[in-house]
Amino acid sequence: MTASGIADRAVEILAARERARFLEQNPKSVTLAERARHSLFGGVPMHWMSDWSTPCPLFVSRAQGARFYDVDGHEYLDFCLGDTGSMFGHSPAPIARAIAEQGANGLTTMLPGEDAVVAGERLAERFGLPYWQVATTATDANRFVLRWARAITGRNTLLVFDGCYHGTVDDTLVRFKEGRTVHRPGLLGQARNLAKYSRAIPFNDLQALEAALAQGDVAAVLCEPAMTNIGMVLPDPGYHQRLRELTRQYGTLLIIDETHTISTGPGGCTRAWNLQPDFITLGKPIAGGVPCSVYGCTAEMAQAMQIVRQHAGEHGEVHGHSGMGTTLSANALAMHCMRANLEEVMTEQAYAHMLPLAARLAEGFRRLIDKHGLAWSVTELGARCEFQFCAKPPRTGAEAEAAFHDHLQQTLHLYLINRGILITPFHNMTLCCPDTRTEDVDRLTDTLDQALGELLALPGARIA
Structure with missing residues (x-):
């Protein structure tokens, strides 16, 4: 060979x-x-x-x-x-300081502090989406947003791009082979057929994109602005503009995963390329290396999220287990480090x-x-x-x-x-x-x- x-x-x-x-x-x-x-x-x-x-x-x-x-x-x-x-960089001085400060002031309480408010404000300023939630990993953030998208649209199918990377979200572990969606090679212990509610298509193929969306069952497209894990693949000129047009035309939500592409600039490709997503997710670097992730949404999505929460509760009350969030999500240590990272490191x-x-x-x-x-x-x-x-x-x-x-x-x-x-x-x-x-x-x-x-x-x- x-x-x-x-x-x-x-x-x-x-x-x-x-x-x-x-x-x-x-x-x-x-x-x-x-x-x-x-x-x-x-x-x-x-x-x-x-x-x-x-x-x-x-x-x-x-x-x-x-x-x-x-x-x-x-x-x-x-x-x-x-x-x-x-x-x-490893252990930036503001992150090391934030870890030491919070280490003496409690690591997790299941309650918010001022750091959470400031971090939400900084995220909104940076990315242009007004409302934010915090999780622990990008995998969690993507999983939670996918739940919201399915609940809001009443549709089940997720559209992803062949060779994508969105952490270990089960629904994304599929590939496009010989014209159909199949499980990713090497996938272990998966009991269900992921292709039932996930659809993979080639990146930069507008014809395949419209054909997939035209079926009318796609809740959301989950998309890296540029592919980064199978080898870097950049979008064709005009590809993202057409992606946004088609998702709106067919009633599909657009989720942009900036976990790797935040390398583009302080607001990622979302700001640099004016991507206008319904949701954005971001993990690994957001708190300077301390486990933390975030997802943001438009005002329209926030309103829709509130409506589906009310419908899911008993007697119209907002309560119950949504399937989103873990005990350590938005813990005090992560929030203090994220605030420091956004204000002093990720500049x-x-x-x-x-x-x-x-x-x-x-x-x-x-x-x-x-x-x-x-x-x-x-x-x-x-x-x-x-x-x-x-x-x-x-x-x-x-x-x-x-x-x-x-x-x-x-x-x-x-x-x-x-x-x-x-x-x-x-x-x-x-x-x-x-x-x-x-x-x-x-x-x-x-x-x-x-x-x-x-x-x-x-x-x-x-x-x-």
Whole structure:
């Protein structure tokens, strides 16, 4: 097999070298990995933590700003940043201060404080939607909004895009294959047929979009403004405008999931691209890395939510279990950190630093691709960018997936890790934070240049 003009045999030679190097220079991680096998399933606290490119898990001792340190004492430039959870750097000073302040003043009470009011006001100013609710994860926020959408519209079907990412919401774990909706590969323990009330279509396909909506049964479209987890896929010009027109035409609500695309700017793509959603959801980075998520809605949706709550209660009273919310939702610690994050961390000034660095990184990737004569491309979205193993940026999730070459990708990632640089696993995405420096960006491109040079210098590496 070949991928992107590079022979698999050459990739394996470089990978073998890098695996040996990792094991040699990380003895404490190796020891911890062996110890962990006896108490943690797969040797890690969450099973996907063993899916990185390293031959055993890399154990972290601490993280600060755009850097983290492993148990063997190595320093790393971090362009993964907790896959957006630490989008504004690890432990920003205002978040560390907020944690210490609230730690002495109660962590959770099931009652609101002033922080909640201020956070709601800041969110409304930032995104333009007047009403907000707080949950714990983006998965929860998406689940809860989907319940509201079904209750408001009286419809059951959810429309998503093939290759989408909305956390672990069951209804979204579907793919579009051979003209029909099927369960996502690898899905475990699902007892019901998700395709009964979920419909997947290709991104950027307006004909498929209108055909799906015209059936008249779609409660909501749940949409990332740009796809970010199957490889970055940007919308075609005018796509979102037509999406909004069609959802309104067919009585379908529009939910915009900004959890990853908040990298675009302080108001995400919603503000930058004037998306006009009925609901917006946002998770990981909203409280500076402390578990927290939010969802916002228009005044019209808030009124409709109140009506369906009254209808669901007994004798017209608003009470009962809606199936939304958990005991730790909107806890005092999360609210205090979210307020600090919105006011002091997630600022216009932060983005003014991040965005030019990401643009510099994207341009650096393009220079490397041209220098080495590779049929690859680069996609940018605000503070994040990605190099992809295809000649043109993909337009659909299927095209992005077709460009994957897991072995090549993991080998390049391992090469970077062995030289103190981390990028997002599972694809080639990078993220710049307010603590990222120009020299950090240049070191990443220089090190990737070195990796490609060594790889392509191997006998028979380049395939015509």
